[in-house]
Amino acid sequence: MSEFLKSDKIRTNIRVGKKQKAYSVLFSAIFGFTLGVVAKMLDSPLIPHEFSILGFIGSNWGIWIFISTLIAVYSYTPKLAATRVFIFLISLLFSYYTYTILLLELFPLKYIIFWCIVALLSTIPAYIMWYSHADHLISSIITALPISVIAFEGYKIYLSTVNFYEKYMQYEKVLISDGEYFYMLGTEILYALMIIIILLLVPKRKKQCLYIIPFSVVVFSALVAIIL
Template identity: 35%
Template sequence: MKPATTRQKVVSILYTILLGVIMGLAAKLVDAPGINPIFDDIGGRLGIWVFVATLLSVFSYSPRVAASKVFAFFGSMLTVYYVYTIWILHFFPAREMLFWGICMVISPFCAYLMWYARGHSLFSTIIASLPITVILSEGYLLRYAYLPIHTHYYLIPFLMGVYLIMVAVLLLLVPEDRKKGVLILILAIILSCMLIYLSVLGRIFGGMNGVL
């Protein structure tokens, strides 16, 4: 396969910025009253963003492009989301901005590593299992979720279904070897059990995420 040209790399990053703008605006719009709370609840958690960032990373031309694309995605998405929040809604959520800003800063390093998830080594298997671990852990913790105003418990099974679909998509698309997919799932289940038992996500993110 011929190496990607500079133009191809730049175009892929520009498309990623456009995706970030669209998803940032969509995440803000579904936050409005009258919108089905399931959309807002998905957008307000880590799972969907880990899912998108993983796909952007593994299908990039190189680890450096993966890092650039994921940083560009979060940068454009968060810019649109919080510009709308501050300028249109006249609300300044400093704590939430700091949380997601930290996520944006560390995202290129995660994306750089995630690019190697499609390899055939043990390292690749471990890397590929990490986003699935986070999604599984957060999906399990949805059983304790207090959706918007403590009145939407009926949505929890639907949200868990969305998380299972994200896991299934990653298992189908990320590993090139189906046998490796089984190993990834087993490792992700083991790691997610450890995260849940030790309350790792809650200790790291401390209430910044809707489920934690």
């Protein structure tokens, strides 16, 4: 598989100068640093309830898989895709935990180590995701992977909300007044939008969606069967 990817049979590298590559890496660093600060601010209990949904989404995997997918796909080479995604995530973690340490006076070392390892490992799927932006069957299979994971996480959020709602059904008025149902609905809409954007921006040709969607359904079903 790795030899096949290296053979340029799926997608060829985009030839650009070192300056353009450096700018793209710098953009990833600035973008990640900015989102890290924003994510931590939205994670604060002081944020109004109307905006707390953004903090909730930022605390899950889906949004970061979505952004990392687009960063990888729109890189010049697979190696640069891996580098940019790693720099993006490390910059995000740096600003997020710098905020946590300096302003909140907390030092969650285990979480920092864990997420740094995740950022390092993300270089592998980022390298592979670069090949999704091509007119090839393997590209369609690769594109289906982040879609399936995002859909699965959205489904888990839906199930947890529904289970909570059914468990406390006798307090329906309280739940509605607290906006729990609409909170879940807004989350599902945002997850659906992420999937739609991937389908619009990642495939080289729109006809590939005819393959991507069935592949996504298969992987999604497998995740549901194995994990839930």
